[in-house]
Amino acid sequence: MSGDGVLHPLVYWAQTDKNVSLKVDISDVTNHKIVVTDENLQFEAQGVGPAGLHSYKFSLDFYGAVDEEKSTYRVLDRNVEISLAKAAKSDFWPRVTYKKEKAAWLRLDFDKLELEDSEGEQEQVQKVDHRAKIKELEKQIIDAQDKAYTDMKTAYLFVYNLLQFIMYTYVSILLFTWFILYGKDDMNAAFERAFYPLGIAQILAVLEIVHPLTGLVKTGVAAPIMQVLGRDLVLFLIIVPIEELHSEPIVCYLFLIWSAIEVVRYPYYIFATLDYDSEVVTWLRYTMWMPLYPLGILSEGIVAHLAIPYAQERGIFSMSLPNSFNFAFRFDYYLYVHLALLVLLGPFMLTHMWKLRQKRFGPKRKVKAH
Known part of the structure; x- marks a missing residue:
């Protein structure tokens, strides 16, 4: 440029x-x-x-x-x-x-x-050698730039995926242990301890939309938009503002499901960054979603349904006429739309994951002999 x-x-x-x-x-x-x-x-x-x-x-x-x-x-x-x-x-x-x-x-x-015909043979040889050295130098510079970019990209993706894995693993162990030791008692305390690492991880997860858009990773952008933005909306616009939901066990169940999904997903990305193929991690990545994704969709739907009466009562994120924008919005109505979106888009996500699994573990097509 x-x-x-x-x-x-x-x-x-x-x-x-x-x-x-x-x-x-x-x-x-x-x-x-x-x-x-x-x-x-x-x-x-x-x-x-x-x-x-x-x-x-x-x-x-x-x-x-x-x-x-x-x-x-x-x-x-x-x-x-x-x-x-x-x-x-x-x-x-x-x-x-x-x-x-x-x-x-x-x-x-x-x-x-x-080369000009008037130049001597020795001078021609020197010029050819000089050109070859320049070309080789240009190639070395380009190769060095490509390698530096690849190394930086690998280091960044490794650190990002490792941090996400650590935070989601912490939340998984915390909530799993909590339910074993305390059952459904003092869910507010469990929520407070799990929310901050989970919230940070979910904010960082927005980068997973940026990565394919910038070409940092060669994956589609539709699936991360649905998953990341959908979770962030549930977490920051539904669960966080309505304090009564903090004591509901279903919220911590949802946190545990989200975290369990990522505990098997991020190791797969870490190994992929290092060009290492682990059969066990790959199988978990393309298998554990089958029980966890439907449970996550169901749990999100229950949380959104529980939030509706609180949104109606308090008018959270709602605008009523008259106002300077001449615009009305009812957040409780949106929650009904959110439930409908879960019903409509949930099968899309499940189908997408099933196609990925079939591509990796499905039956191999035999080449017909001619």
């Missing part, structure tokens, strides 16, 4: 005595617009370049005149090739641009660059 905010692709150029060749390093090109005149080239296209899938553009004012009619271009899968026919065929260009400017995105194409 240049200082003017325009995304430039990498452009490699070389020349012969008859033409100048340009190789625009963009793949999967669409919506391209290439205009060649005798003095200028205007290029604009959408494709995959140095910054990923974006629109790229550049403009070149040529060092010498070109023959507009004889100049051609080809859009290939991996790049765009442009051939500019020189107006004066024997004219040698010391550079491709009219101005003496050093653009970081404009580079020599060493694969096509021809």
